Structure formats: structure tokens, C-alpha cells
């Protein structure tokens with residue numbers, strides 16, 4: 001080959017390499033740069049949520065139970081504590097939560113962040129979404145469902161009654177439908193409420209007492225949940241345990257609850273409204289610390305028998321249980337205010353008013369003999385200790401440095 005032709009060939013080859021290099025650079029650049037078009041983000045370059053769910057549901061190597069648990073309402077107060085406790089002992093855990101706006105959704109997002117950092121995936125969906133539930137139960141064979149998703153709060157039912165029917169009745173039925181169809185069927189442990197005792201005046205409240213006089217729509221929907229549980233247990237062989245929680249409080253709590261809103265208002269120097277009963281009697285609650293409730297709930301998971309239905313047939317009657325999970329020592333609201341004053345170092349501006357007919361009851365008091373016998377449940381945290389833990393968490397959570405480092 002003569003020299004000029006050789007040089008020409010070299011130049012053409014160099015030119016081709018040059019353009020290939022430019023093209024490759026452009027391709028890599030576009031592949032790695034996030035698109036400004038928001039629709040691009042949902043393109044399936046990430047694994048589908050089902051894959052993440054399967055990972056999250058896998059029991060860990062240290063698991064002694066080999067269980068996979070679905071926690072509904074996982075970004076809620078009790079849900080977060082339960083999900084963390086299950087994961088800590090090695091169970092596979094998947095959460096589901098609709099992140100509704102009943103109270104500050106940022107708090108729910110931050111609880112979900114905490115769960116994610118601990119290897120727990122929370123699917124954002126409503127328990128009324130049958131399609132999502134069906135996919136979820138197809139992806140994972142859950143051994144247990146801990147059902148805590150609910151419209152909580154007693155007094156809010158006056159303002160938004162439909163939300164109680166939506167979550168506590170329709171949502172519960174929808175979840176039970178998914179559980180009954182699953183193969184194998186999971187065992188279900190769910191949150192009922194001390195409010196089902198309503199106007200019952202026998203104390204302490206025992207599971208054998210009457211629960212047919214609810215004082216609020218909230219209580220009526222929880223009581224309806226217990227009856228619905230009975231029907232699904234009877235017809236489909238679902239193993240179901242209802243836990244009647246007594247005014248649960250603690251870190252990562254619910255801002256709509258009295259101990260939380262009083263803390264907030266007292267620190268801001270705002271007045272707090274304290275309800276009192278007839279004859280200036282203080283209203284009292286059997287406040288129960290969240291760690292005690294979690295221990296009781298885990299014991300309910302561990303003693304839950306398997307469901308007995310399959311393919312529309314029920315082999316034998318399935319387990320159906322109801323337990324009180326309370327602290328067994330009611331404390332007047334006035335005393336809670338006194339404890340908060342000492343812990344926060346501020347004097348409350350109390351406005352005392354007669355308790356309106358808004359769904360509240362005068363007192364709650366749990367008899368936990370049944371839970372002690374069957375679950376080994378023994379509450380160990382008194383209100384003073386529990387409130388101190390709550391206040392420590394509250395001050396840290398709302399401290400400026402915490403927010404700066406988080407965002």
C-alpha cells in the first residue's frame with residue numbers, strides 16, 4: 001500500500017473512533033442523568049414493588065420462628081413499634097400504610113424512614129385496595145397479619161364519621177377477604193379498643209363484661225370489627241385474635257392524643273382544655289406504655305394457632321380470641337397534667353370544662369388476668385416512667401438540630 005493511501009486510511013479510522021467515542025459519551029450521559037420529565041421516574045429501571053416486598057418479607061438468618069408478617073398501619077404509632085420489634089427478632093416484615101392526613105403525615109413518613117433503615121418496606125396503599133392486597137398476598141405467603149390500620153381517635157368521629165366506616169369496617173372486611181383467599185391463610189392479630197366497653201360501669205373491665213353500649217361511633221366500629229372477626233372465623237376458619245388496647249402512649253406517638261397535644265400546647269404557652277365529669281370528678285384512663293403493648297402483641301402472634309380453612313373448606317374450628325391489653329392502674333387526667341408540668345418545667349394554663357357528649361367515657365380500667373394467663377402479659381411501665389420517655393423523645397424529635405440533620 002502506498003504511503004498517502006495508508007495515511008488516508010489511518011485518518012478515516014481515527015475519525016470513526018472519534019465519533020464512536022463522542023456517541024458513547026452522549027449515550028452514557030443521557031442514561032445516567034435523571035430526567036427532568038417526572039414520568040421518566042416511573043419507568044421500570046427499578047425493581048417492581050413486588051420484588052422489594054419479597055425481600056422485606058424474608059425472615060432473617062437469626063429468626064427462630066421463620067415467620068413472615070404483614071403489618072397494616074405500619075407507619076402508625078403502634079405499627080412502627082411492632083414492625084421494629086418483629087424485625088429485631090428476625091421475622092420477615094412488610095408494612096402497608098395509606099399515609100392519610102388525619103394527623104401530620106410528616107411524622108408518618110419519618111416513622112416509615114426509620115422502618116426502611118431497619119430493612120422494612122412499607123407499601124403505600126389503602127387496605128380498601130383489593131387489587132393491591134391480592135398482589136401482595138400472591139407475592140408473599142404471610143404466616144401472620146398484624147392489622148393495626150384504622151381510623152383512630154374517639155372525638156374525631158363527630159367530624160368525619162365516614163372515615164371510621166371506610167377504614168374500620170370496609171377496610172377490615174377487605175383485608176379479611178384477602179386473608180381468607182390466601183393459601184395458606186395467615187393468622188390474624190388485630191387492634192380492637194378499650195372503647196368497646198362504652199358505658200359499662202363494672203370495674204376493672206373484663207373480657208366477659210358487656211360491650212353493647214358504645215359511647216362513640218369509633219367504639220361502635222371497633223365492636224363491629226369484633227363481630228366481623230367472629231363471622232370470618234366461623235365461615236372461613238381464619239384464626240383471629242383481637243386485642244383491646246387501653247390508651248396507648250409513648251415515643252413516636254399520635255399528635256391527636258391528649259398527652260401529646262398537651263405537651264405541645266404547654267411548651268408553646270397555650271391553654272389546654274381539661275374535661276371533667278359530673279360533680280367535678282376527674283376523667284381517668286388506664287394509660288398503657290407502648291412497649292408493654294408490643295410485648296403483649298408479640299405474645300399473641302406467638303400463641304396464635306394456624307388458620308384452618310383452605311380452598312373454601314374448613315377442616316376444623318379455628319382459634320378466636322379477645323384480650324385486654326391495659327396497664328391496670330387508671331390515672332386521672334389532672335394527674336397527667338401534673339406529671340407533664342414537672343417533666344417539661346412549665347405551668348399548664350388549664351381551662352376546665354364539663355366533658356362534652358363527644359364520645360368520651362369517664363374512665364377505663366383493664367383487668368388483664370386473661371392476657372396474663374394465656375400470653376404471659378405483665379405491664380411493667382408506670383405512667384411517670386413512660387411519660388419521661390415520651391418527653392425525651394418529643395424534645396429530641398422537635399429539636400432544630402434533628403430536623404437539620406434529617407432534611
Ligand SMILES: O=C(O)[C@H]1O[C@H](OP(=O)(O)OP(=O)(O)OC[C@H]2O[C@@H](n3ccc(=O)[nH]c3=O)[C@H](O)[C@@H]2O)[C@H](O)[C@@H](O)[C@@H]1O
Pocket residue numbers: 152153154192193194195196245246247248256257258259273274275276283284285333360
Ligand atoms: O384506649 C382506647 O380505646 C382509645 O384510647 C385513646 O382514646 P382516649 O382514651 O380518649 O385518649 P385521648 O384522646 O388521649 O384522651 C385521654 C383523656 O384525656 C381527656 N382529654 C382529651 C382531650 C382534651 O382536650 N382534653 C381532655 O381532657 C379525654 O377526655 C380522656 O379522658 C385513643 O385515641 C383511641 O384511638 C383508642 O382506641
